[in-house]
Amino acid sequence: MKKVSFYVSNLVKRVLNYGKFKNEFLKRLPKEFHGAARLLFYHTFTPAEKELASKIESFRSRIPELSSAKEIYSYTxxxxxxxxxxxxxxxxxxxxxxxxxxxxxxTGSSTFNGILLRRIVEGAGVKRILELGTNTGFSGCYFLSVPGTELVTIEGSDALCEIAKQNMDRISDKHRIMNMLFDEAISKLIEEKATFDCVFIDGQHEQKATLHYTQRVLPLLKPGALIVHDDIYWSEDMHAAWEQMVQDPKFSQTVDLFYKGICVLGNGAENKAHYDMGEYLPRPEIFRKNW
Ligand SMILES: C[S@@+](CC[C@H](N)C(=O)[O-])C[C@H]1O[C@@H](n2cnc3c(N)ncnc32)[C@H](O)[C@@H]1O
Structure with missing residues (x-):
């Protein structure tokens, strides 16, 4: 019942805000984020996205063939x-x-979240991506499906790395999986003087951990780079981390896309801007209350 009323209020708000979204929000929002914002508002895929999503979804049922392990471990x-x-x-x-x-x-990104990530990356013209949290490689597949992208992805579970490699190989070989804990891998990348134009943080969803990893990846980034956070409405605590990032002067732009929060690293000279889909659509409820 709660779900039905959410969908009805969502539809009503969508219809009422249609003009405002198109004529106000999209006029303010930087062009690179239009594709992602449109996906959230209109909920429609292009025919090419539909085809890609159904190809990547078909990998799910084949996951058991990719590992001989009886039990697969992951970090919760x-x-x-x-x-x-x-x-x-x-x-x-x-x-x-x-x-x-x-x-x-x-587990792993749904078709909607995968296409959302793809639109963020494609819209911003991002080429070198670092991901914290590979899992079975679904988000990785979506990133790698954008022509010209290269992905470095970190995962602590060996069995998941083995599965993710085989899934991502079906899309592109332009990936490197680091089978390590996030902090260990970030230190190694800093030592290697690696640079990225986008980091996707999708593991250890806890406020202080999220803020910790956000700080840790900064030496790998230049002004203009994106930090994309997953699940900013996952718990009150994760949402508090997001609100701190919205206030953080290091980020010149922040975009609240409900399922993802984007932070653009500034150069210290720009004015700060925040863009919030919650002004046009009902905000999602916190997924894990009192977590
Ligand atoms: C939510 S899943 C990632 C989902 C994937 N990005 C996707 O969208 O398809 C998070 C993954 O991060 C891994 N993880 C969590 N904390 C970690 C840590 N501190 N170091 C390494 N891996 C970690 C978990 O084992 C899990 O597979």
């Missing part, structure tokens, strides 16, 4: 206020839990 997202570091200042991950390989057919 910890509860609020559980953040801790080791003596070197590296973040401790969430619990490492195993589950049947079939359970991992459901």
């Amino acid at each position: 997202s910890p509860h609020s206020n559980s953040f801790a570091t080791d003596e070197q200042g590296n973040a401790l991950p969430g619990e490492y839990l195993g589950s049947a390989v079939e359970a991992h057919m459901k």
